[in-house]
Each structure stands twice: as structure tokens, then as C-alpha cells.
Amino acid sequence: MPEAVHYRVSMLRPHSHLFEVEATFPAGPDTLEALLPVWTPGSYLVREFARQVQDMSATGPGGEPLPVLRVDKRTWRVQAGGRAVTLRYRVYANELTVRTSHLDGSHGYFNGATLFLYTEATRGLEHLVTVEAPEGWKPFAALERRGEAFVAPDYDELVDSPFEVGPHTPLSFTAAGVPHEVVVWGDTMPDAGRLCFDLQRICEAQARLFGGLPMRRYLFLVYLTDKGRGGLEHKASTALLFPRAGLQNARGWEDFLTLAAHEYFHLWNIKRVKPKALVPFDYSQENYTSLLWAFEGATSYYDNLFVLRAGLMGANRYLTRLGETLSALHATPGRKVQTLAEASLVSWVKHYRPDEHSPNSAISYYLKGEVVAALLDLELRRATSDARGLDDLMRLLWERYGDESGVPEDGVEAAASELAGKDLSAFFDRAVRSTEELDYSIFSHVGLEVHFRPRESPSDKGGVPVRPKGESRQKGWLGVTTKGSSTVATVLDGSPAQEAGLYVDDELVALDGWRVDAAGLLSRCDEKNPGETVLITVFRRDRLLEVPVVLGQKPADAAWLARVDKPTDAQKAAYQAWLGAPWEEPG
Known part of the structure; x- marks a missing residue:
């Protein structure tokens, strides 16, 4: 030996x-x-x-x-x-x-x-x-x-x-016959019983999709910190970083579960079914593939779905979260600059090295990949009269490439076309290989429509049809994002702020002579009308400047999914087949 x-x-x-x-x-x-x-x-x-x-x-x-x-x-x-x-x-x-x-x-x-x-x-x-x-x-x-x-x-x-x-005392549970451990580091211990119960439900829901689990034991490493959020998948474990305060409220708990579901789904989708370009790993340099969207984006699509399938999220809430994802995509000008395939290929220098210009020049393959995975799921369902969907594509890839031999660059598209019984190159050309806006008409298959509206406030994530209080009117738009209490983080491409000459790292002082912080600046612009001129005072490299800006019209980039007014029986059935929930969900 x-x-x-x-x-x-x-x-x-x-x-x-x-x-x-x-x-x-x-x-x-x-x-x-x-x-x-x-x-x-x-x-x-x-x-x-x-x-x-x-x-x-x-x-x-x-x-x-x-x-x-x-x-x-x-x-x-x-x-x-x-x-x-x-x-x-x-x-x-x-x-x-x-x-x-x-x-x-x-x-x-x-x-x-x-x-x-x-x-x-x-x-x-x-x-x-x-x-x-x-x-x-x-x-x-x-x-x-x-x-x-x-x-x-x-x-x-x-x-x-x-x-x-x-000096940890691990938690444990069994899912699909496989022992799981949870080791928590941090000052705040979550509800141990609830944590294990919810994770077990998610793990078993994923095991049902693939007919069992591919490992003999699994380890969750959970790091509760003051800030930060992220996860990294491994072949029989994951590390999850999450803000401890987030576990104290329902939305934060839900977000933690989606993070855990995301990393767990990688047991199949990237750890075993992986791009051929990663076989074997070359630890000395970048390993290039245009398929990261299919492995990270599709996994992002499934992380919410499996919290839903585990009975830990309602269908209406799922649609709200999907609407928030659409909103984030449409708030990113880079979607018109970079294709999804390119975003995957150059993740080494773009996604993991974001800067103030990234929203204008790049798109996240997680973000757009999630939306494209949803559209592909519905495309497969429509093409097969709901006989097949993305679940079947995941199982087919698992059957063919679960031996870690690697998926060729055209493997996902070829398998999807095979399942659909028709050539899906037009879908992939638009969704993956172009910067053309995505086609959301496929949502009609499940009786839904995508709507857009202007955001009501800087904290408005979309996802729901919020109505303005009082009389509806158009709002002034500056076109910046901020960081901290008083600094410009990004100047969006083509925005009034860019045209007027506001810069990243300008320190905000006042608007029309009145002191403002970052939140106050954006809310005061909301109060103005498109076409009005505001005078913004900033410090730029310690020099006090006044920049006049003609406000634009706030873009309608907050999305939500609405049920059609008169759904057909076929649409209701397709909706239920997709989300596993009745058309009319209580509450």
C-alpha cells in the first residue's frame, strides 16, 4: 500500500x-x-x-x-x-x-x-x-x-x-438516513431544536429530488458574527457565515435557511456534477468556464424553492422573494453590458473583485443565473405540458455526470434541449449569450405576469405592488447609491448624477443649502419632481464643491409577480405543478 x-x-x-x-x-x-x-x-x-x-x-x-x-x-x-x-x-x-x-x-x-x-x-x-x-x-x-x-x-x-x-458541543440530526452535525461558533446560540428541525426538512426535501444523499455524513459549520453573510460548499460539509442578529427575526431566519439550502444543494450541483473545465482542479491558476451561472445561479433558484418545498415558506412569500431578485437584476445597468456566459467566465476578475463601477459594467451570475434558471424551468414545463422541468434536468445531469467526469461547456444546453424535445438554442442565445432583456412572457404559463414600478424608498426591494401614500406622482431621481452615512458609492451609468458630474467617494454635505446624510439626500430627491434642478454640496478630496443636478424620472425597476385576472384551468394546474401549492393560497 x-x-x-x-x-x-x-x-x-x-x-x-x-x-x-x-x-x-x-x-x-x-x-x-x-x-x-x-x-x-x-x-x-x-x-x-x-x-x-x-x-x-x-x-x-x-x-x-x-x-x-x-x-x-x-x-x-x-x-x-x-x-x-x-x-x-x-x-x-x-x-x-x-x-x-x-x-x-x-x-x-x-x-x-x-x-x-x-x-x-x-x-x-x-x-x-x-x-x-x-x-x-x-x-x-x-x-x-x-x-x-x-x-x-x-x-x-x-x-x-x-x-x-x-470548545463546541455539536447539535445532531438524521436526514434521509444520514447523520448530520451542526457546530455553531458565536456569542448567540440559535434555537437548537428549531434549527435542527428546519435543516432536516430542507435536507430531506433535496434528498427526495435525487433519490438519496451522496455522502455518509454531513457537517454544518455555522459562524455567527456581527456582520457579513456568505457560505462555501464542500463535498460533505459547508461553512456558513451569518449575522447573529438576523436569527432573531422571521425574515432573517428565512434568509439563513435559504443560505443553508443553497450550500447543501451544491452536494450535487458543483461538488459532483461540475464543469469539465474544473476536472481536475488546477490550483496554480484560474480555471475558466462559462457555466458558473448554471451551477451557482440554478442553485440560487433552488435555495428558495427548497425552503418552500420543506414547508418553511409559503408560495406567496416565495413569489415575493423572486420579485425581489428581478428587482435587483433590473437595478443593475451592467445587465446591458455583460452576458451571463461572460460573467461566469471572468468571475475571477469581476464578481469577486467588485468596485464602484461594477454595477455599471457587470452582472452577477448568481443573480441573473437565478432568474434564467426560473425561466428555463418554465420553458421546459411549457414545452412538455408540465411533464418535465428543471428538476428533471438536474436529475439527468446527475445521472450522466455525477461521477465527476465533468459537464462539457455545451452540456447543460444539450441536456435541456433533449428534455424539451426541441432545440432551445434561441432561449440560451438570448438568456445566456446576449445582453438583451430577458423575456418574461413565459410566466403566463403558470398564470403570472411581471410588473414594474418605481421604488418607493431607498430600502424598497420590490417584490410587492406597493402603492404610494396619498396622490400618485412621478418622483425625482438622482441615480446614485451610497455607503455609510454620507458617501457616494456608485454613480449609475446614464443617470442625472453622472451627467452633472457627481463622483464616487464624494462626501455629501447639503442639498439646496440644507444639510443631508445619504438617506436624507435620496429621500429629498424623491420629494422633487423630474426636471427640477437641485444644488448638491459635497467635499471632494477635501475641496468644497456645489454641483447642480437636473433630476430625472425615477426608473420603474422594482418588479413583482401578479396573478393574471382570469386564469385558465391549465394555468392553475401548471402553477400548482410548479410550486406545489394551490392557486389561491390563504393569507
């Missing part, structure tokens, strides 16, 4: 934020080249993890020191002479995100790509990890155990199995 790669991760000085790592590679070639990934699967950005590595040294099997040469940003070379080599190094970890690593006096969390050096020669070998932690701390990971060691069959699975170490 081939030897394994052994790691020992120590965190006995947690206040230093330094993980101490030993990596022992079995005897091999004369020259050992140890590498660290520049990115982690599921997060398509080169993050340069090697910048946090320090104090590298090497020894032979007898403890004799060996010289180490750093070749480039991610490579260390050791003249091993065919012997086993142990590398010792430390990794600074003080960034609490689901994509990085974090160590302090309360816990240690690490993603494998940030800590574990590898070699191409040993990448396919078994990898074992032992953890040395402060007294009272326990390690948690989705990997199998062999004594004190966690065991990964190869490096790819090791990288895909984050570790959480701390």
Missing part, C-alpha cells in the same frame, strides 16, 4: 493567530517541490494564500536539516535525495470568512487550501491530519477518522474538508 502524506496542525498559541503545521511527504524523487493553492474550490478568485506562510524549514527522516529554496510565490523546493521530507511552517490566520482561515482564543477554523502544502507526485495519495489543540478544544471535520487522524483519500478531498476546532 502506498505511503500517505501526514500533516500535524497545532494551535497551542491561539492568540498569535498562527497555525503551526508539519507536513511529511513520503520518499520520492530527488527534488521535492511543495506547493500551496492560490485559490480554493467554490470561490473563484486567486487569493494568494502563500502570502500568509512563514518560517519554512525542512528535515529528513532522521531529523537532519535540509535546505529549502523558495522558487516563486507558491513553491518551495527541497533537495530530498529520494528521502522522506518533513516541512515545518506557520500560517497566519486572522481573517474570518468562509474562504480563508481564522485562529484566536475562541476557536480555530481552517480551509485546506490555506494550510496544506502538496506535491503533484503525491496528490493522489491518502492524506492524514492530526490536530493538536488547547485543552478542552475538539476538532470537527467531515472526513473519516482513523484513531486520532482525519483521513482524506486524496488531496482534493482534503482541500474540500474545512476544520473547526474549539
